[in-house]
Amino acid sequence: MDAKDQREKIFVLDTTLRDGEQATGNSLVPSEKLEVARQLSRLKVDILEVGSPASSPGDFESARLIAQEIDGPVICALSRARQEDIDRCAQALAGAKRKRIHTGIGVSDIYIERKQYKSKDEVLKIAVEVVKHAKQYTEDVEFYAEDATRADQEFLFTILQAVIEAGATTVNIPDTIGYAIPEVYGSLISRIRERVPNIRQATLSVHCHNDLGLAVANSLAGLVNGARQVECSINGIGPRAGNASLEEVVMGISAHKDYFRFLLQIQPKELYRTSRTVAHLFGITIPRNKPIVGNNALTNNIGLHINGMMKDRLPYETINPEDIGFPQSRVILTARAGRHGLKHRLKELGYPPFSQDRLEKVYGRFMEIADRKQMIYDEDLVSIMENEVPNLSEKYTLTFLQVMNGTHAIPMATVKIKKQENGTEETVTESALGDGPVDAAYKAIDKAINFQVKLDDYTVQAVTSGAAAMAEVLVSVSKEGKKVLGHGSSTDIVEASVRAYLNGINKLVEKLAQEKRQPGENRQELVNKEEVVYREQK
């Protein structure tokens, strides 16, 4: 190979399921985290950070499930500088083909003081101990120097040298509070390479937060100055203003191949779907003007397409939406499409092959909606797919809904709910009055299932335009301090609302059962107390 063609490999560590999920209030159930992990694996992230197993039984279980199933990326779990937490990481990761433990400690004076360590020497000693402890479980150990950008630099160099000596194979330099600016952050990375004698025995990693809107710029500056791993999240989700956005980092590098001369294994064609999946499951709306994946960023180019300006596109766009897997051709399906037609279009839209069982479920919903709506657009299909999360055990399902409503009527709803438990099945019918049709339906459900939840948030939006548009409802429901999101879609707003509510309830059932199943009772109390500390991490 020609010397000037040599490119250096950049490792991408995705922290959507750790920093991102922690920031959104840990609202995903393990089956949803697994679904995100599958998509991140198709995107080909190098390292998949799955959570902090010691922080809650749910985090432990999802890490365990992902470690068992996903075998492309290295599966990484985060731990504070505590040996028993590292032990939990190791237990959760036991099934992984390749595993990494990511541990660390605050290194700035502010963090050392706030976490009540006696001295820098004590911090150094603990850092070395925990790295050695993690090393018993896996060769691949990452150390994070929390709040590195505000730390005394001489101390930072000393602690990095010590943890590399103790066996850390990656050292992470987080800009924990999103305070850095590109030139200064870049020169910090460069100084670390000059001043830490054994730095070449480890991979340098950047982990930037977006409080000043500079997370991506800082990350790129770090890479230019010698870091070879970048930590980021899909849609930039994370605490406060978020983390560096994976899609922006990746497309920034790929738009400037000649400048960066890096090699990435990420598959950009999976970016659009990954962004959609994460936005949906985390219940966030992507701003229209969000770089790379926002609607305006994508559709401006479509306008040019339609105008037949294909040849002249280059002057108008930096990113071609096709490159990130944004579907270009529009197809309208009707009820006559059949299973084969549906399967074919889903494949064209980039969905991976799925089981016959799941196809039947999706086809059932497709036919119900096609009956009412006649023309099914791609957006409708995506909505159907997103609302059929596989692996979720459904204790309660809706079999009948009737609503009476009008300007001079008191809204009344009747529901039939099928309840499945331990192989038995029973159907309960209940009616209720309410302030509006949705309220009446929710009250009827509450009576039918006798499992009270708190409805914290309710939003509705149209997926496609026109009177026969599909409505998508998102609810946030909680019980016993646990929160989940419920999704539902239908051409009928009340039905979509009921589906969302039941979806949330089924997830809460799963989540609460999870907490009770885990070994090591009395952890919950401990977890609640320490959750605050956890959220502050990194």
Ligand code: MN
């Ligand atoms: Mn972070």
